[in-house]
Amino acid sequence: MSERGEQLAARLDEQFADVIGLVSGLKQTDLVTACHDPQGHTVGGVLAHLRDGTDLVLGWAAAVTGQPPAASGPGPANGERAADPTAASTAAALRHGQDELGRTIRALTDEQLDIVPPSAGDLTDGTKQLHEIFDFILDDLRGHASRMKEALAVAGETS
Numbered sequence: 001m002s003e004r005g006e007q008l009a010a011r012l013d014e015q016f017a018d019v020i021g022l023v024s025g026l027k028q029t030d031l032v033t034a035c036h037d038p039q040g041h042t043v044g045g046v047l048a049h050l051r052d053g054t055d056l057v058l059g060w061a062a063a064v065t066g067q068p069p070a071a072s073g074p075g076p077a078n079g080e081r082a083a084d085p086t087a088a089s090t091a092a093a094l095r096h097g098q099d100e101l102g103r104t105i106r107a108l109t110d111e112q113l114d115i116v117p118p119s120a121g122d123l124t125d126g127t128k129q130l131h132e133i134f135d136f137i138l139d140d141l142r143g144h145a146s147r148m149k150e151a152l153a154v155a156g157e158t159s
Contacts, residue, residue, distance in 0.1 A: 002110040008134055009105040015138045016098035019145045023047065023094065026087035026152075035151035043148050047090040050144060054097035057123070057137060064117045064130065067104045105134060 031044030039053075040046035061067070112130065119126035124133050 001106050002108065002113065004110055004113055004131065005105050005108045008113070008131060009102045011138060012102055012105060012134065013098060015141050015145075016094060019050070019141050020091050020094045020098070022145055022148060023050075023087050024091045028086070030152060030155075031087070033151050033155045035147055037144060037147040037151075039144065043151060046144055046148055047087065050141075051090050051093045053140075054093050056121075058097060058100050060120055060123060061101060061104050064115075064120075065104055065108060065112060067107060101134075101137075 026043065026047075031042065031047065033043045035041060035043050035046055037046045037049075039049035108130070114129050114131070116127065116129055117124060117133070123136070128136070
C-alpha cells in the first residue's frame with residue numbers, strides 16, 4: 001500500500017459516502033423527478049446508471065490491477081440492467097462498490113497507480129494514468145450527485 005493509494009481511497013470513501021447518503025434518503029416518489037443528467041432523464045435513471053457503472057468499474061479495476069474480481073454486489077448480475085432501481089438497492093450496490101474499490105486502491109503501489117491502462121469505453125482513452133482514472137470516477141460520482149441534488153431541489157420548490 002502506498003500513501004497516495006490511501007489518500008485516493010480516503011477521497012473515494014468520502015465521495016461514495018456523500019452519494020450513498022443522498023441515495024439512501026430518496027423516497028420512491030423521488031425516482032420520477034426529472035433530472036438533467038446525461039446518464040438519466042430522471043433520478044431513477046441516474047440510479048440505474050450508478051448501479052450499472054459500479055459493476056463495470058469493479059470489473060475493469062480488477063482486470064487492470066490484477067486483483068481478484070469482486071463478488072457481484074446486491075442487485076442484478078453483472079451486465080443486467082436494474083428493472084426497478086430502488087434507492088435502497090442502489091445504496092447497497094454503492095456500498096459494495098465503495099468497499100471493493102477502496103480495497104483495490106489500498107492494495108496498489110505507487111508504481112501501479114502510475115501505469116497507463118489500455119483504453120476502456122468511457123473510462124479512459126488509453127492516455128491517462130490509473131490514479132487519474134480513479135479521480136475521473138470520483139468526479140463522475142460527484143457530478144451525478146450534484147445533478148440529482150439540483151433536480152430534487154427544483155422539484156421541492158415546485159411542489
